[in-house]
Amino acid sequence: MSKNLSELSGREGLENNLFDRMGKLAEPDGTPSVEELDALAEEFLIGSSTTYGTTTFYDFLKPENKGKKAYVCNGTACVCAGTQDNVTEQLKKHLSEDEIGHMTCLGRCHENSAFNYGGRNYSGSALNELDSIIESKSGVQDNYNVQVAGKEILTEEFTSIDAYYASFKSALKKNSGDMLEEIKTSNVRGRGGAGFPMGLKLGFCRNTESDTKFIICNADEGDPGAYSDRYLLEQRPHSVLYGMLIAGYVTHANWGVLYIRAEYPDAAEIIQKEIDALREVGLIGDNIDGSGFNFDFKIIRAQGSYICGEETALINSIEGQRPEVRVRPPYPAQQGLFNKPTIVNNVETLASLHFIIENGGSAWKAIGTERSSGTKLVCLDSFFNKPGIYEVEMGTSLSTVINELGGGFKTSIKAMQIGGPLGGLVPISKIDDLTIDFESFTNNGFLLGHASIICIPETMPMIDFLEHLFDFAAYESCGKCFPCRLGTKRGHELLKKANTSDYKISKKLFKDLLNTLEEGSLCAHGGGIPLPVKNAMHYFEDEMKGYFE
Template sequence: MAYKNFILVCGGTACESSHSEEIYRNLIKEAEALGVSRDVQVVKTGCFGFCEKGPIVKVLPSESFYVEVKPEDAHEIIAEQVVKGREVTRLLYRKDKKSDTAKLEDIEFYQKQFRIVLRNCGVINPESIDEYIARDGYKALEKALFEMAPEEIIAEVKASGLRGRGGAGFPTGLKWEAARKSPGDVKYIVCNADEGDPGAYMDRSTIEGDPHSILEAMVIAGRAVGANFGYIYIRAEYPLAIERLKIAIAQAKEYGLLGKDILGSGFDFDIEIRLGAGAFVCGEETALLQSIEGKRGMPRPKPPFPAVKGLWGKPTVINNVETLANIPVVLTRGAQWFAAIGTEKSKGTKVFALTGKINNSGLIEVPMGTTLREIIFDIGGGIKGGRKFKGVQTGGPSGGIIVEKDLDTPISYESLTALGSMMGSGGMIVMSEDDCVVDVSKFYMAFCVDESCGKCAPCRIGTKQMYGLLDKISKGQGEEADLDKLEQIGRAMTKASLCMLGGSAANPTLSTLRHFRAEYLEHIRDKKCRAGKCKDLVVYEIDPAKCIGCGLCARRCPVPCITGEKKKPHVIDGSKCIKCGECYTACKFGAVIKR
């Protein structure tokens, strides 16, 4: 059937939580009601990336890019766009109220991006293997099965310079080569989809939008190293990604792309999904393997590395979702093409979840070597509310805070490590002047305390001790000597912890101490939190010159601690105040002061 229009509806988790599924159903219903169902195909895709403006609907061939769409807008889109051929201008993207409408390619958020991993997200129906094949899907597998020897596949991956996107940045080809050379008739391929960093959703979105790319890459990896079975280890909190993986596996088996004698090549490979219970430590490869085996997820010493002795003691290749999503492109476009992108030591692109105090939050993919300034201010559109930039946290609880003077640093594994942070899996949280570094460090340390498996003393005891010191400081009870203790414990944890959970848990604290020591000292000496985030140090007062005596603050106060006569200035009793901030939020005249 020849359709005149195609309507792509974002079907990622973020947009689905904003009723994109209802939008999708309404568009189909309206097309039928208006008698144009034969003229338009409505397709549910993966994430477009521009999460700040979701739900997103894109209409082809006009390239109309609709943002913040609501279910009730479906009638107008069909009636105007499909029936009458006119765009619904009120839904088209505008940078601001004064700006002209823009097509996707003209939107600043997309202009400096380059999609390899996310190539099919927002483009195809992730539940259709035919649409994946139409965009060169499984072409790389065909090449790997019939045109390349296993050693040639590994040589191509090595030549591409692809490094692991899960955090450590180990060369992918070398890992595959080690597994290939390890003796044994049974070997395994494991996809690490246990994405646990706060604010990170790169792997989830990749699977939701393009699950077949992961399956194809795993079969190629199996062919390269001599493995016939693979596991996808994914956290159970990702129901949509899991469902689409199940659909993709069933389709691949139906098409002879998984299972016995794939495409008549004589090569067998099958894949099973294993659900994780949400333990952050299971992102560490040896803890992940323990979990797959049905044991408690705890890391073990290395060496031996998994490529030599992994799952059930057999050679095992573990790659994360983003790493695997690059593999089909490396084989179809060639190692030289891939290696031409990025920097000398960090090839290709990197996917980031850009969140925090940023105007354009979302999922982005940029060439390695793109600067942090370009990401935050060009792609991200700068800081919300015109606030001043304070720092950007890369690498989640394992990374550090990068400050303004380093914003022109080109992103690479080495450059971020040199700044006291790390690439990590790709979380990037932007902070403004309204954020408190003590509060941020305390949050990440609390996360690490909860997620530590407890196997090694440096992590089990060190994270708890650091959290206790940070908690003291946040309450105005700290001493200057506590800062030296934080640094000493942090350095000890970094050197002595068994895995990188403990080995990197101190990074946020150490980096903020290096860049914002004065702010820590304010908490200790002046009992003051300049950002007003540490509740014990916040004081609420009422400015009598601005207070009109409306009494709204008193009515909202849960204690209550606010008194005053009607139409006369009110007063807050500091001895009773629980620092909840309800009065500050309720006041419409700026009379309540927070300091």
């Protein structure tokens, strides 16, 4: 059935996109009316259950969103910093409780106290200017350190479209297969979490016959603690657009879709402006620079759901279906958006292509370690003396990142969650054992993921952290498979009960729960949550044992 829905949604192409239309219907008062959803269903020849089922899934489309004016960030970094109760209290002086909702996360992890008002994001000391913010709704650009240790690639200053796209124009004169070989030689691996080799994925898509193919930029950066994709989209937008153009050229795709999260309103505006600039100089559209290659972009604004960062849920989302994870195979590179071959790549992965095309694959391969090549952006939260984004060569020691680049911790820290909610929980004692690369983290029982670092202060009980983690996992579960749908909820209930009463959790039951999640879940959401929990049980056994039988 969902395959048919993909076809029906695809009939209208990207220009008249079903999900886009749902978002527009929600703009006036936060949720589309049932009558509007019925009319949309009729227009797209689908059942009302689909339009209704889809909109009720998303934080910013569902009826509960009606009338919301402000959203308080409840991402892990803000929770660990303990700033958000005050944010809610301050907002309540201006707004009723019903007008305040939640957003996870605004990517302001470097200074916290994050909130969204009237479609704009604020953080840090902005809370002191609430009166004028509510009056003028002006956005306040945040500042954070951006520094490089080693080769400067992703953070390199942008000069002009002419200079930046010169290598794209010469690539168009070369064989697209040769360009793909450069990407394969670089061995650039996906930065969105799984570390899959980009060249291989592009090759699968290139070899699948189809008159229509898509390149999707996964700009749904939902991992609390990570704001490096936001940085690239807002401060280095051409690195992303360039990467998508090259990916399109080597796979014979003609459409690039940027799926940008609603929590990053500035990013979507900036990217649209730069797309328009490229159109003006003829670098997008038909027959680019006389090469015969056609390519255009479409921005899809997400509507508040962590699971839409998972590539198949993301595809369902763009199609206007309920964003449940798809069973693989078929993989998106063979059958993705509207059942057509589709590449889904992370923002940072795409941003690496400018250097690779300009300098050759072996130049990228020469940086970093044997299996983790190139540079990586690492995000540090507000517990560091110098919070911000640091570009480091793969293989850089974690202690260099923490102590030299980040300037050490501001206060006593007991652990760090690195790589998002599905990443590991690294105790302070392991800092000297780790380097920033996929292998080091995996070999030590952690996960590099997107390499964002959130600190857990000494003062925060580990059980509070785990309760928050399970709550997040349960709320964001897509609900498709029951180990995750039920397991994340049960995990949260058990920890909450043990945290707030004399109840002691059965060790056996808890172990079974983690194993069921790990082995029975359809995707890495349910499958990944046990990792940080197991790390916490292992490294903080003394602190945790009082909550177990």
